[in-house]
Amino acid sequence: MRAEVILSPGEFSLHDLTGKTGIVIDVFRFTTTILTALEAGIERFCPVAEIEDAWALKNSHPDFLLAGERQALNISGFDFGNSPLDHYGKEYAGGDLVCSTTNGTRAIHGARGAQEIVLASMRSAAAVAAYVKEQGRDLVFLPAGLAGKFSLEDTWCAGFILSLLELEELGDGAKVALLTYEQISREDLVHSAHGKRLQGLGLLEDLDFCLELNASSGVVIWDQNSGWGALKR
Amino acid sequence: MRAEVILSPGEFSLHDLTGKTGIVIDVFRFTTTILTALEAGIERFCPVAEIEDAWALKNSHPDFLLAGERQALNISGFDFGNSPLDHYGKEYAGGDLVCSTTNGTRAIHGARGAQEIVLASMRSAAAVAAYVKEQGRDLVFLPAGLAGKFSLEDTWCAGFILSLLELEELGDGAKVALLTYEQISREDLVHSAHGKRLQGLGLLEDLDFCLELNASSGVVIWDQNSGWGALKR
Numbered sequence: 001m002r003a004e005v006i007l008s009p010g011e012f013s014l015h016d017l018t019g020k021t022g023i024v025i026d027v028f029r030f031t032t033t034i035l036t037a038l039e040a041g042i043e044r045f046c047p048v049a050e051i052e053d054a055w056a057l058k059n060s061h062p063d064f065l066l067a068g069e070r071q072a073l074n075i076s077g078f079d080f081g082n083s084p085l086d087h088y089g090k091e092y093a094g095g096d097l098v099c100s101t102t103n104g105t106r107a108i109h110g111a112r113g114a115q116e117i118v119l120a121s122m123r124s125a126a127a128v129a130a131y132v133k134e135q136g137r138d139l140v141f142l143p144a145g146l147a148g149k150f151s152l153e154d155t156w157c158a159g160f161i162l163s164l165l166e167l168e169e170l171g172d173g174a175k176v177a178l179l180t181y182e183q184i185s186r187e188d189l190v191h192s193a194h195g196k197r198l199q200g201l202g203l204l205e206d207l208d209f210c211l212e213l214n215a216s217s218g219v220v221i222w223d224q225n226s227g228w229g230a231l232k233r
Numbered sequence: 234m235r236a237e238v239i240l241s242p243g244e245f246s247l248h249d250l251t252g253k254t255g256i257v258i259d260v261f262r263f264t265t266t267i268l269t270a271l272e273a274g275i276e277r278f279c280p281v282a283e284i285e286d287a288w289a290l291k292n293s294h295p296d297f298l299l300a301g302e303r304q305a306l307n308i309s310g311f312d313f314g315n316s317p318l319d320h321y322g323k324e325y326a327g328g329d330l331v332c333s334t335t336n337g338t339r340a341i342h343g344a345r346g347a348q349e350i351v352l353a354s355m356r357s358a359a360a361v362a363a364y365v366k367e368q369g370r371d372l373v374f375l376p377a378g379l380a381g382k383f384s385l386e387d388t389w390c391a392g393f394i395l396s397l398l399e400l401e402e403l404g405d406g407a408k409v410a411l412l413t414y415e416q417i418s419r420e421d422l423v424h425s426a427h428g429k430r431l432q433g434l435g436l437l438e439d440l441d442f443c444l445e446l447n448a449s450s451g452v453v454i455w456d457q458n459s460g461w462g463a464l465k466r
Contacts, residue, residue: 008244010247173383176413
């Protein structure tokens with residue numbers, strides 16, 4: 001098994017994901033929030049690029065729930081924002097969630113072409129590591145970044161998962177992600193560019209929740225053909 | 234002084250360089266080669282995107298010299314390739330060099346908008362560090378990368394220069410570049426993606442030359458208004 005980490009969203013289109021497992025990471029907060037919503041009972045989710053796309057789906061399927069953010073703020077008329085705390089501790093009896101977030105949605109679609117697309121977060125890192133190891137494919141990590149730029153916490157999370165896998169063959173980006181995990185403390189991630197931004201919006205509880213390691217055994221898979229994703233286990 | 238390192242060429246357009254010093258790094262081999270050519274007596278250089286642009290300049294100024302590469306190979310009819318060994322130990326009596334390389338040219342133009350644009354390499358790292366410290370502006374490093382992707386050796390070089398500057402305020406990308414320098418040995422850079430590619434082309438002597446630290450006291454500046462660059466000192 002070989003692994004590469006694409007350090008910037010600006011490169012997503014330049015890497016060949018054919019036959020590989022794509023691992024999308026948006027710690028603050030999309031992949032954390034989706035995991036939490038699915039574990040609370042939401043049955044499936046559909047990431048869409050534009051707010052208008054979400055409303056179009058809602059118009060044809062009035063039972064769909066809408067979630068998302070723009071610049072970390074809730075979208076008017078949507079059922080949920082992009083906070084995992086919207087869902088944590090809830091018990092839903094199913095439901096279809098249409099989501100529109102900036103970074104996470106871009107990263108998920110950037111993983112198109114991979115054999116399988118897995119969503120990962122700090123909370124599901126060990127579960128994702130075990131799952132992709134079983135699958136045995138080469139890995140490409142797609143840290144979602146912040147507004148198209150490198151993200152320290154997403155790269156750190158990729159490095160953390162790599163540390164659990166102990167692979168022998170790492171691409172240059174994967175080597176750097178592993179170093180990032182080994183040399184930067186998890187506590188320091190609240191001071192990343194994205195962390196500071198969310199702190200400025202008063203979202204410190206979200207940060208703490210998103211930075212908790214291995215709190216979940218859930219593995220989320222997104223099916224690029226149907227456009228919907230769900231818990232695999 | 235604050236510093237950021239843009240880890241991928243895919244992000245060049247997303248960063249604001251206004252009022253800052255932009256530091257372009259293409260260790261393998263553009264910025265190393267330009268430094269070496271200028272120190273051998275070439276008076277100035279002009280980076281252009283396309284081979285046709287170089288020929289157009291040559292047609293109107295037959296005394297111009299042409300240099301460059303495509304996929305690390307020499308361009309038919311050009312005076313020089315992109316090897317620093319083309320120039321090392323030579324003594325030119327001036328001359329105007331028009332250059333077209335893939336990664337370096339993109340990075341130089343990616344630095345447009347900066348207050349001043351400096352070219353750096355392993356050989357000139359300490360000289361560049363001393364120069365930009367004197368200037369006192371905030372810094373943005375632009376590692377040129379490889380075909381639009383992250384480059385380990387260019388990022389390492391940025392980290393090396395940062396280690397000499399000992400700045401207090403580093404952006405997330407700069408923190409990671411500094412770690413890369415601290416944790417990855419210089420000898421290992423011949424095994425980077427770019428290093429392996431040049432090794433495969435039999436360019437090991439070029440690699441050794443490009444990886445030599447602080448062998449030069451030259452500082453190269455590119456003037457984005459005229460399109461020409463030269464040795465500043």
